[in-house]
Amino acid sequence: MKYLGNLSLGVAAATAMFMLNGCGQPEAPVVDSTPDVAIATPAATEPAQAAAPKPAYPPRPLFGDTHLHTAYSMDAGAFGARLDMNDAYRFAKGEKIVSSTGVPAQLSRPLDFLVVADHSDNMGFFPELLSGDPDMLADPTGKQWYDDIQKGGQAAVGVATQVIARFSDNTFPEALASVPGSESYAAAWKDTIDAAEAANDPGNFTAFIGWEWTSNDNGYNLHRVLIYKDAADKASMVEPYTTLPPAGSPNPVDLWNWMENYEAVSGGSILAIAHNGNLSNGNMFPLMESFFKDAIDENYAMARSKWEPLYEATQIKGDGETHPFLSPDDEFADYETWDMGNLTMSELKTDAMLDGEYARSGLQKGLLIEEATGINPYKFGMVGGTDSHTALATADEDNFFGKHSGVEPGVDRAHHNIACFGENCIRAVDMAASGYAAIWAHENTRESIFDAMMRKETYATTGPRMVVRLFGGWDYAAADVEGDLAANGYAKGVPMGGDLNGGADQVPKFLIAAMKDPEGANLDRVQVVKGWVANGERREKVYDVAWSDDREPNAEGKVPAVGNTVDVAAATYQNTIGAIELKTVWEDPDFDASIAAFYYVRVIQIPTPRWTAFDVLNYGSEMPADVEMITQDRAYTSPIWYAP
Amino acid sequence: MEFKAHVKLLKEPLLHFLLLGALIFLLYSWRQGPMFSGDEIRITTLMQQNMSEVFRRTWRRPPTDAELDGLVRDRTREELAYREALAMGLEQDDIIIRRRLRQKLEMLAEDVATLNPPTDMQLQEWFEFHAGDYQVPATYTIKQVFVSFGESTEETRLRSLGLLEELQTDESSIDIVKAGDPIMLPSIVRSVTASEVAATFGTEFTDAVVAAPVGKWGGPVVSGFGLHLLKVETYTAARRADFSEVRQRLERDWLAEQKLKALDAMYAGFAENYRVVIEPKAQP
Secondary structure, three states, X not given: OOOOXXXXXXXXXXXXXHOOOOOOOOOOOEEXXXXXXXXXOOOOOOOHHHHOXXXXXXXXXXXXXXXXXXXXXXHHHHOOOOOOHHHHHHHHOOOOEEOOOOOEEOOOXXXXXXXXXXXXXXXXXXXXXXXXXXHHHHOHHHHHHHHHHHHOHHHHHHHHHHHHHXXXXXXXXXXXXOOXXXXXXXXXXXXXXXXHHHHOEOXXXXXEOEEXXXXXHHHOOOOEEEEEOXXXXXXXXXXXXXXXXXXXXXXXXXXXXXXXXXXXXXXXXXXXXXXOHHHOOOOOOOOOEOOOOOEOOHHHHXXXXXXXXXXXXXXXXXXXXXXXXXXXXXXXXXXXXXXXXXXXXXXXXXXXXXXXXXXXXXXXXXHHHXXXXXXXXXXXXXXXXXXXXXXXXXXXXXXXXXXXXXXXXXXXXXXXXXXXXXXXXXXXXXXXXXXXXXXXXXXXXXXXXXXXXXXXXXXXXXXXXXXXXXXXXXXXXXXXXXXXXXXXXXXXXXXXXXXXXXXXXXXXXXXXEEEOOOOOOOEEEEEEEEEEEEOOXXXXXXXXXXXXXXXOOOOOOOOOOXXXXXXXXXXXXXXXXXXXXXXXXXXXXOOOOOOOEEEEEEEXXXXXXXXXXXXXXXXXXXXXOOOOOEEOOEEEEOOEEEEO | OOXXXXXXXXXXXXXXHHHHHHHHHHHHHHHHHHHHOOOOOOOOHHHHXXXXXXXXHHHOOOOOHXXXXXXXHHXXXXXXXXXXXXHOXXXXXXXXXXXXXXXXXXXXXXXXXXXXXXXXXXXXXXXXXXXXXXXXXXXXXXXXXXXOOOXXXXXXXXXXXXXXXXXXXXXXXXXXXXXXXXOXXXXXXXXXXXXXXXXXXXXXXXXXXXXXXEOOEEEEEEOOOOEEEEEEEEEEOOEEOOHHHHHHHHHXXXXXXXXXXXXXXXXXXXXXXXXXXXXXXXXX
16 A cells, blocks of 8 residues: 555664653743832833833743653654644643543643654654645646635545545545655654744743654663754754664764754754663763763763753653662662663663763763863753653643553553563553753743753752752852842852852852742752762762751751651642741852862652552552652752862 | 558557556656565665655765665665565554554644635634633732741731731831741732742732732732732733734634544544444443
C-alpha cells in the first residue's frame, strides 16, 4: 500500500519502547515594597498600561515546563498520546482538556511558559496536503477537493473521507502526491513552529520553539532539549538535528557544531539542556574522555559550557540532584532515585558510573576539569522539567498525569513496568511527580526568559512553586533580610548563577530567602550545598542554614527531622509544622580562599502525600509494599561559583 | 512493412493513446520509486536528490559522496526490511503500528479540515457564540498588610482587628510597608489580573480580592501565609474583547473545533461500511 511520509519505525520503535515519558492572563505586576514608598492617594481608575512603571528586578519567578512531548513525538503516539502541541499550550495556560485516555485534566494554576520539545527523529506524518498550489488545481480531482474545502462544512469534511479512500485503493492522484521524507518532516517542523507562534502571548505566556535531540546509543541517555530564543523567521531556517547518521549524530559534540551553525546561518540564539544523567550509565559527565572518544579538553569544555548553560536536575524519570552513594552524609540524598541501569535497561548500573550521572557530582567534576584545562564544562544552572509524553505538563503530587499515556491516572498504572532487565524492572510507581523550572526573568517574554536561562538565574523544583532567592557577595549583613531583601541582594552581590571572584581576605556571605508555595506545604528547612575538589577528589558539605519550629542542631550539626502530619489513607497533610518563609544571611564557616567552590541552595518542604497515595485514594490501586507514599518536595537553585 | 505503413501506424490515435498511457505509467512509477517493480528495489535519482535536500536543510551544505552513499545504503536496507517484514506479516497485532496508523488517519482528516483558514465572518459568528470565553480580564490595584498566625488564634485576630481599625480611621498615618508582620510579599500591587494575584498570594486571597468592595480596608483575609488586611484601591472591570484583540485566538480555537468535527465525520463515514458488534459485558 502506498503511503506518504518516511517512517523509520524499526530503530526508533525499539528505542521508543523504552523512551518515556484556566483562563487567567496575568500581566507583569509592579511591586512596591521599598521602605520609603509614600502612601499614595488612590489612583483613578485607568487602563493598566498607563499606570505601571517597570520593576527594577523580577518581583516573582516565572514557572514553567522546559520539556514536554506531544503526539508529534513518535513514541508518545505509540503509547497512545493523541493530544498535539495546541492542546499542550491550552493546558499549560490553565484550560480544561480531555486527556488521551479520556480523563478531564486541568492545572490548578496556569504555567507562565512552556517548551514543547518533540523528538527530532522521525518527526512528521504527512506532507502539507492539498496546499492549493497550481499543480493540485490543474488535476480535476484536486480541483474538486479544493472547491469542496472552500465550501466548508460537510463538503470539506467529506473530502477527508475521500482522500483516505483514495489512499487505500491506491488511486491517489499523482499530482497531489509528494516525495516521501523531506516534505513530511518539513510539515511537522512547520506545525511545531506555527503552534508556538500562535500560543506565544508576550507579557502573559511564553511559548518557546523547541525540540529534543534524543541521543541513545547503547541505551545511554544523552538527550538534550533545544530551546530557541527566536521566532519563526529564524527557527524555520534550519531543520532540527537528528541522531541517526549520516544526516544526524548521537554525539553531543556534533550537536554543538550544529547549534553553532544554526546561529551563524540564522543570526539567532539557541541553547541546550541535558537530562537524565541517571540513565546514562556514567556518560553524562565524563572526566577524561566521552563515550564517543572525545577528549575532555579545553575545546570540549568551551563548547559544552557555551551551549549548555543549564541542566535538568529533576524530572519524572528520577531526581538527578545527587545519589546516596555519592553523598552518604546527606540524609535527603535518596530522593526519587533511579539507579538500576541505562534507559533501555540493556546494561545494569555499577557504583563506578554514579559520579558521571548527577548534578552535584557533575558540578564537582567540572571543577576538576577546570583545574586541568582552565575551563569548566559543567558550569550549569538548574531547572526541572517533566519530560511527559502526554502533552500535559503535570508535576503536582495531587494532579499527576504520568510519563506517557500508558500510565495516565487509573487503577492500572500501579502495575505497569516501564523497562526491565531480566527480573530488574523500573516500575511506573517509581515515577516522580516532578518537575518545573523557576526563572527569574524580568518579563514574561521569550527574550527575557532566554536571557535569564543564559545567565543561570533559575532554579529547579520538584513541582511546588516555592519562591527562592539566593545572592552571594562580600558585604551582606544580617539586617539585609529586612526591608526589600531582593533589592539588597542585587545591590551588594550576584544572584544565583553568578560568580564571586577573589575577595581579598573576606569570607563570602549568602543572602538567602525562601517562601512557601501559597497553595502548598510549609517549608522544613533551607540548606546550602557546598562542593569543591581537593587532591583530585570530590568534596561536599551540606549546611542547614534556616529551619522551622524550635529545633536545635544535634552533635553533628544536623537539624532533626521536622515531623510528619501526613494522613496517607486520606492523602492529606496539615501546615501545623514548618514555616511560611525562611531567610538568613549565611557565612561559610569552613571557607578556604585558595580553593574554588560552588554553593547552591536546597529548600525542602514538610512531608506531604506522594502521588501514589492519591492513586490509592482515587482508584483503590494496590501498591507494592516498598512504594513510597510520602514525599518531601524540594527546590535546587543554580549555584554561585567562587574562584580564588 | 513498407515505410509508408510505419508512418501511418505512428499516426494512429490508439497508438498515441497507448504510448501516452505507458509513458504516464512509467513516469508515475519513476516518481514513486520502487513500489511497482516486483523484486527490484530502485533508489532513483530523484530519491537521491531528495535525500541530499533533506541533508542540506539540516547542514546548509550538500552531502559529500561518501555521505550520500551512506544515505543510499541506509535507504536500501530500509526498503528491504519493509518488504520482508510485510511479507512476514510483522505489521499484524502490533499495537504501535495500529496506533501509528490511526494517528496518521486522524491527522489526515484534521489536515484537510483545517486547510481553509476561516473568514472574518465565520470568526465573528464564532465570537458571538463564545464571547464569554474571550473576555479581557479585570485588573486590580491592591494594598495589603500581613499578620502572621501568632501564639493563639484569638491574639492574632485581635491584633489584626486593631490594625484594621487604624487603617480604616487614618490610613495616611500608617506606613503600610512596615505595618503588620514582616513577610516577603508586596504591600502594593498595581494593575494586575486575578491570575497574577493568585500567583503571588494564592487562590483564597484572590477570591477575597475579587469579592472586596473598592476603596475600603477590610479583612482579615486568610491565605496560605496567614492573615491579611486588604484594600482594593482600584478596579477595572473585565470587558468583552474587541474582535481584533483576539482574532488569532479565535482562529486557533475555531480550527480546533473543525478538527473534532472532521474526526466525528470520518468515523461516522467509516462505520457505515461495517457491522460493529459489541458483545455483552462479562458477568461478574
